[in-house]
Amino acid sequence: MTPRAMKPSDGVAWVTGGSSGIGAALAKRLAGQGWTVVISARSADKLETIAAGHSGKGHIIAHAVDLTDAKGVEDAVKAIEAAHGPIGLAVLNAGIYLSINAENPSFEDYKKTFDVNLSGTAACLCALTPRMSARRTGQIAIVSSATSFGGMPTSSAYGASKAALVNMAACLRIELHRYGVLCQVITPGFVETPAQDDNAFPKPFMVSAETAAKRIASGLRSKRFEITFPRRFTWALKAIYALPYGWSLGLVRKQTGWDKPAN
Numbered sequence: 001m002t003p004r005a006m007k008p009s010d011g012v013a014w015v016t017g018g019s020s021g022i023g024a025a026l027a028k029r030l031a032g033q034g035w036t037v038v039i040s041a042r043s044a045d046k047l048e049t050i051a052a053g054h055s056g057k058g059h060i061i062a063h064a065v066d067l068t069d070a071k072g073v074e075d076a077v078k079a080i081e082a083a084h085g086p087i088g089l090a091v092l093n094a095g096i097y098l099s100i101n102a103e104n105p106s107f108e109d110y111k112k113t114f115d116v117n118l119s120g121t122a123a124c125l126c127a128l129t130p131r132m133s134a135r136r137t138g139q140i141a142i143v144s145s146a147t148s149f150g151g152m153p154t155s156s157a158y159g160a161s162k163a164a165l166v167n168m169a170a171c172l173r174i175e176l177h178r179y180g181v182l183c184q185v186i187t188p189g190f191v192e193t194p195a196q197d198d199n200a201f202p203k204p205f206m207v208s209a210e211t212a213a214k215r216i217a218s219g220l221r222s223k224r225f226e227i228t229f230p231r232r233f234t235w236a237l238k239a240i241y242a243l244p245y246g247w248s249l250g251l252v253r254k255q256t257g258w259d260k261p262a263n
């Protein structure tokens with residue numbers, strides 16, 4: 001069975017991190033395409049508001065779960081499939097950004113970042129890949145970031161977690177192919193969401209959550225491995241990181257204003 005992009009008739013869509021930002025916008029977009037979309041996050045109230053506020057094509061259903069609880073994630077997937085049918089498409093989007101300052105780093109912030117972004121995604125994969133492989137069909141898209149391409153100041157936890165997710169998706173892309181399951185990775189540039197509120201970086205070519213959702217939904221209908229946008233930003237960044245480290249890291253240091261001496 002050759003992996004293929006799933007359609008609403010293949011099952012329900014599950015979007016983690018669906019209570020705000022990119023996840024909420026994507027859930028609305030997929031529902032508009034006729035999908036029944038189950039959204040998960042910790043904030044049950046926010047999920048219910050989004051689900052209740054949706055009108056038009058498709059349905060949005062709230063199912064709260066904390067992804068740092070692997071048993072809770074397994075139970076959630078079991079409950080979603082029992083109530084609504086097989087998960088055809090999973091977009092593993094939940095993630096957090098915590099700024100790490102090298103002058104005063106917090107081990108707790110490193111750990112929190114890895115717990116949500118990496119272990120949380122792994123918990124979802126452990127619940128999903130056995131089910132999808134057994135069914136010989138399915139589609140999983142993991143939300144990484146353009147930060148995964150190379151080093152960025154203050155992102156030593158976030159960037160490391162997002163680079164690991166690209167590798168995780170690439171390994172699974174190879175493995176899941178023979179089970180008919182499509183695996184993709186999503187590497188957005190800057191998207192205007194609550195996650196960006198505390199981020200003091202320059203944010204060139206930032207797009208709205210709705211534009212991000214449109215790009216992701218279009219990429220999900222294709223079979224390509226990487227869904228990246230806005231391409232004028234992410235391709236330029238890839239080109240910079242293709243340079244020798246001495247040049248690329250120096251260029252990023254200058255562009256982000258980290259070339260000034262510390263006070």
Ligand SMILES: NC(=O)c1ccc[n+]([C@@H]2O[C@H](COP(=O)([O-])OP(=O)(O)OC[C@H]3O[C@@H](n4cnc5c(N)ncnc54)[C@H](OP(=O)(O)O)[C@@H]3O)[C@@H](O)[C@H]2O)c1
Pocket residue numbers: 016017018019020021022023040041042043044046065066067068093094095096097116120143144145146187188189190191192193194195196
């Ligand atoms: N915004 C950007 O510029 C940008 C760029 C590249 C990649 N991304 C990635 O895109 C994804 C979505 O980001 P966003 O900007 O839309 O951020 P956001 O608005 O802050 O949304 C993050 C989502 O993750 C959920 N979440 C956080 N911790 C969780 C946990 N322990 N268990 C379950 N859900 C949890 C949050 O809900 P609760 O707090 O209710 O749990 C929320 O729904 C993230 O993976 C992010 O790294 C964002």
